[in-house]
Amino acid sequence: MTKHEPFIHIARRDGLAWWRAWLIRLAAAVLALLVSALFIYSLTKLNPVKVYAAMWEGAFGTPRRAWITARDASILLCIGVGLAPAFMMRFWNVGAEGQVLMGGCATAAVLIYCGRSLPTAALLGIGLVVSLAAGALWGVVPALFKAKWNTNETLFTLMMNYIAIQLTCFLVAKWENPKGSNSVGIINQQTQAGWFPAIAGKQYLLNVIIVLAVAVGMYLYLKYTKQGYEISVVGESENTARYAGISVRRVLIRTMAISGAVCGLSGFIAVAGASHTISTSTAGGRGFTAIIVAWMAKFNTFVMILIALLLVFLEKGAIQIASQFHLNDYASNVVEGIILFFLLGSEFFIQYTVRFRSHKNKKEVAPS
Amino acid sequence: MTQLISLLTSAIVFGTVILYGAVGEIITEKSGNLNLGVPGIMFLGGIAGLAAAFFYELHAAEPIGFVGLIVSFIAAVAASALGGLIYAFLTISLRANQNVTGLTLTIFGAGLANLFGGSLNALAGGVGQISVATTSRAYRAYIPSLAGLGRVGQLFFSFGFMAYLAIVLALAANWFLNRSRVGLNLRAVGEDPATADAAGINVTRYKYLATCVGAGISGLGGLYYAMDYIKGTWSTDGTIEALGWLAVALVIFATWKPARAIWSAYLFGVLYWAYNYITGLSRASIELFKMLPYVVTIIVLVAVSMRRSRESQPPKSLGLSYFREER
Amino acid sequence: MAEDFAVRMVDITKTFGHVTANNKVYLELKKGEILSLLGENGSGKTTLMNMLSGIYFPDSGQIYVDGKEVVIASPHDAYALGIGMVHQHFKLVDVLTAAENIELGLPGGPVVDRKAVAAKVRQICERYGFDVDPDKKVYDMSVSEKQTLEIVKTLYRGANILILDEPTAVLTPQETEKLFAVMRNMRDDGKSIIIITHKLNEVLAISDRVTILRKGEYIGDMETAKADARSLTDMMVGRTVTLNIRRDTPIDPQRRLEIRNLTVKDAEGVTRLDSVSLDVYAGEILGVAGISGCGQKELLEAIAGLQGTVSGSSVKYRPTGPEGPAEELIGQTPRSIAEKGVRLAFVPEDRLGMGLVAGMTLVGNMMLKEYRSGKSPLVERRHPHDMAQKIVRELDVVTPSIDTPVRKLSGGNVQKVLVGREIAMEPTVLMSAYAVRGLDINTSYTIYRLLNEQKRRGVAVIYVGEDLDVLLQLCDRIAVLCGGRLNAIVDGRTATKEEVGYLMTYLKKDREAGA
16 A cells, blocks of 8 residues: 655754754854855955955954944844744734834933933933833733724734824924934034933943843843743633633723833933934834844844844844945845844754655654 | 825826735735735846846847837746745745744845945946936826826826836725635635635635735836836835835825725825925925824724724734634 | 455454553444444454555454455555445545545546536435535535545445444434434445444444454444343443542542533634533542543633633632632633732643644743743743753653753653653643553552542642543542433532443533533
8 A cells, every 4th residue: 555645755853953053043144144155246246255244344344343332232122022922922912113102202201302401311211100000001002902802913913103204204293403414413503402322431331231221131031030931921822711711801001001111111222322313214114124123033032133133233243244335135034034034944954854755655643 | 286286196106006015916815914024025027027127128129118018927827926926835835934934024025125226237347327218208197188288197097017007006906805716715815815715715825825826016116216217227225115014004005905995095195295295394394294194004003993984994803823623 | 154254353463562452352243234443442343444445454353354364554445345434534625626635646537527527426325315416615514524435435436334423423413313314325226334333322222233442352242133232331340440549538529610501613613612510629630421522622722711602611729718709711811820828830742743843851841831921031041950850750751851852752751751841830720631551550650649639739620531440449539421412510529430421422402411
């Protein structure tokens, strides 16, 4: 008796040693860089090694460049950290872009309306609180509908982004300075009221410190607190959560408040600590990029640091080669896309084994 | 009245872009694949069409608009289908997460398109912005005798052929999904892949084909935008991305029905441009007006989930992967 | 002679891992007859039929269709041979119409000719007495309509040999009558039908012959006309096997749970548990017997606060005996029950999907029920850590470490972890559902030993089981459920296997039997 069995058999791996998993990811990254190199060469006929060297130069060449890289990576990281609890709960929060913008708008409002009357410390304190609240609000709305009517959260949070973007445009037009510029300009440029203070002479050190603290805090929260435990139970199985007496709705709403709040915090840092202005590019697509950061790091905030740095390095490097070789800096998105495609694909080889089986072997395992 | 006609005309042009995006995405989603790479695919379609026309016009001694049109049309469909193929390979064969893969495709497509859109002319040794005037004229050609029929002519006959093609495609997609055998099987795949599999339908093949064909159609939205909407040039202002997400919104608003997407697309256009025709609006409140399409989409999304009407739900397996051995 | 048989299955053996589902099973189906395939849960009936319909492939043995040896490697092959099976879980697409579901995946022109499909469906319906509206959407159909549609679908696809897997489990008596009528019509039209069932009355009512399986073995077949309920029961349950399970006499059994009028309806409004009234005593093991899906799951989940109940239902918990204070459990959540100090342990049927978190480590799973204790916002890890180590040591759990996700453990070890955790909470009530399903002999005995220890400690133990030998040798009393109703409560020491088997399949008119 012969059975027509598929020639290729795919089976879930029982778990791979962590170093082998990382070896596969590394191989994917190297492969991606080779493909990118081919792409760059075909476009510019430049030596890709030189191009990569120039990228390194662009991202870390001078202390100032390194600091800007660190600043931008920390914002991306902060958003990724915000997404981690939602993703761990298997809640597809693709609304980070909007949550960041809302946090940014709230901060900008405080800086603009209270900039003359309050000292910087108070401005930062109030800005922090309102940005957390604004981000949380943007996260909780879809969660409420999900909890009550099981409304698709991916689509809902996606739409919330664009409401936030238009709201930001509205505020920019309202606050524009000078009139007719369609931009808010640098807020409190003379007084620097409500700006992050430089620490030890380093302008962006505070950004990095705050984000690292949040990253560590989130790691501890997810791993060691009762709430973090509840999040992972709900994410694994809602049935088990109910069995253990966990209110799934409450965890859903609470976790999305936290997720949104941390994304709002990223907006606070981006406005008060980095750009000192507000526009749609305060988020600038990083809310989407961070989704990839958080997903690929498997919710591990420390791995996120690595991935965030890699992506910002690519971006900065690409801007450098763009100006050096007369390309435009969208090249970075292309290289980013290629690398992400390869990394996403590599997960398959970590999760599954592919066997080409002989036709004689026809043992079946486990009943359905 | 003139104002109304002009509003409707611009709404139709606007709606056509997102109608292509939405019709393609509906076909993709009917197979159970939630492709958030629509903006990226529209970018790919737009730039591929533009680049093809550009090189044709650059190398032909006397470029003929119609040839440019054919060349760019094929290039746009091919490039966007290729984008769909990347997504399909990653999510179906390599089982990558659909949302993350889609977003990556959007980043990639936007990057590639803006890279070439911004520097193609420079790379080819030209100066200034890229422009494919001849081909764009062919896209925008209409029958003057019909368009000259007063208001009726302006409202119904003043558009390039792609505005009509979009309607035809939407109606064809509607017929395909509801009447044809393949469409029936496709809907079963998106609803309940295990049952489809048991009925002898090749789930993997259906998912691949639906994703690639859907992407090919979505990409036409980008082509129409580049050739007609902004008249054969390129702009790196991110409008395509915003339109791409509106196309995703439109899919929800139309509750996964291509025929409904036609008037919904024009409605989105009206909502989007309405501010132009309301006097006394500040520039700030204009921005609030542009929010309307997204707000109504959320309302529809919530209403659908509250009513639980079985006819308006997303395909049941949307966003989920299907592996036979894990049943 | 051989041509008279539509199907012959000879020496069919099928194993899954270490479990032998079918061992040299023999089955023959004559042309134009209705054959009952009778056996208890887990006797291998569905596995055998899945091999005939191409879902599984036998390890060894031969299948003959119309006298010719055939290879059936897929449902497609089965259809080509005219074999169609209606599964217990319907394979229908909700948002499509009846006609669309019937036509799904079939070859044909680019356009589905709805009129032609509808006409052919009507023709089939008229011929056999079905009632199917081709334009009705599946989501608008009742369970019985869906089943009818499934049968019409197999006929439409040209099936001459029909397999129905427990078709009456979801039907009302009236609907069952209707189904039997069309089955007879189909038989008279020359179709051959196999009906999988464990209800004796149905075997006697519908079939021409009956084939009996027990524990994966072929026991025999006989003409239905020569059989009666007693003889069939004997063949189905077999002779009593002595298991040597220890059973102590309960010491001072006190009433701990008073279940009154417990009624549960599911989402579709079907009554799953029908006014069950029952007492559970501390220091005894109460067995719950019944065919699967007769309300066992609903009974336990209602007590645990996981299942909505119909008003009038009541479960009173009396920690100190019948005279002491009482706590009403109905209307509470698992959390509020725990917070009131009711130490209710529950080993659910779905171990990895409900009792444990599959992706979490042993330690993480130990915390599931006690993580809330204490005021600190942090989870306490020391105690669960020690607890995991203790369970691994005392119950011989085979695991690389206590930091291994439970998903990676074998079924028996998973169950030890779950039961170990539930016992570690020092419960006053312990409920278990199918606690030894899929476990090897040694692990099963470990579970019996643990349950007996709990009984000696004065815990009220509820044991929902499917193996009658175990129920009769482990439990002090056995409540027999039949179709969501409590049919009787029998003494575990004096009841016979035949008696319980009979009570599982025949609802007594005397409703007061056990209460």
